[in-house]
Amino acid sequence: MDLIDVQEIRVPATRSDISVGPSEKILAGGTWLFSVLETGLTGLIDITRLGWPPVTRTDSALVIAATCTVAELSRLTPPALRTDPVRAGRGLESHSDPLALFWQCANSFLASFKIWNVATVGGNIALALPAGPMISLAASLDAEAVIWMPGGGERRMPVAELVTGVMKTALMPGEVLREVVIPLTSLESRTGFRRIALNDLGRTGTLVIARRTATGETVFTVTGGTSHPVQLRFAQPPTAALLRDGVSAIDCWYDDAHGSSDWRRAMSGRFAEQLRQELA
Ligand SMILES: Cc1cc2nc3c(=O)[nH]c(=O)nc-3n(C[C@H](O)[C@H](O)[C@H](O)COP(=O)(O)OP(=O)(O)OC[C@H]3O[C@@H](n4cnc5c(N)ncnc54)[C@H](O)[C@@H]3O)c2cc1C
Missing domain, CATH: 3.30.465.10 (Uridine Diphospho-n-acetylenolpyruvylglucosamine Reductase; domain 3)
Known part of the structure; x- marks a missing residue:
């Protein structure tokens, strides 16, 4: 653990005990927080003992x-x-x-x-x-x-x-x-899922989930390949051309060691089209 300035870990029992100071952070599982060096962080507020039913x-x-x-x-x-x-x-x-x-x-x-x-x-x-x-x-x-x-x-x-x-x-x-x-209505939809990484157990390059409701509304959600979630929402199942235009209009492709933006864009388009056909 490289949180060398932490002075205190508080464990609130109720909501009223929660207060996060300017140089403090919420602590949940700690799998990220305890894996990175962060100077100037003086306190952690552990929310895992609040007893929230999962x-x-x-x-x-x-x-x-x-x-x-x-x-x-x-x-x-x-x-x-x-x-x-x-x-x-x-x-x-x-x-x-x-x-x-x-x-x-x-x-x-x-x-x-x-x-x-x-x-x-x-x-x-x-x-x-x-x-x-x-x-x-x-x-x-x-x-x-x-x-x-x-x-x-x-x-x-x-x-x-x-x-x-x-x-x-x-x-x-x-x-x-x-x-x-x-x-619950989302859980009544039909869904399809595709993901790719540069190796089998690697970090996500892109991840596309498609969801189609009983009325035909179809939503494609692109994450991993983009810097934030992007949703392409169609009142009815889109044609291949409409979907391709939607993916082409995305302008926040992510680029790092886990995949170039060109590759993420190409794979996202390919996955979206596969899912469109799958849910048809
Ligand atoms: C080997 C390994 C592989 C990993 N792979 C991935 C991966 O593929 N994708 C990925 O996204 N991450 C990955 N992580 C990072 C991390 O483990 C995950 O993102 C994990 O889900 C973080 O959850 P946590 O509960 O441990 O968060 P913590 O480490 O406790 O907190 C993470 C951040 O969220 C804030 N936070 C936590 N809970 C709340 C809350 N309820 N409200 C407000 N702020 C909050 C914290 O203040 C902190 O800034 C990986 C980590 C390891 C060690």
């Missing part, structure tokens, strides 16, 4: 607590749909059941199951790496982020809009991501 269901939504671990989330996929991790993480087995996405997205981490046991859904979203598979999952299902504001009150926004860039979010200082709310 997953709850309401009449209209599946609610995933920010502290839900990736391991807990992966178990939302019924065992019969939990296929070989490498193939699942590439989307090589196609499932129209959206519950398969939880397993596929968990397997889209560069990280192994050991990290899954502590890494949280909220930590992944708040970190806002392009290759954040919990961002891919939540954005593709039109999930809403519930954000606790400092001093009380909460606000909500789509996860797809919460992540605004590479390690950039719309979270304001002192705000805490409390949960993500997935509408």
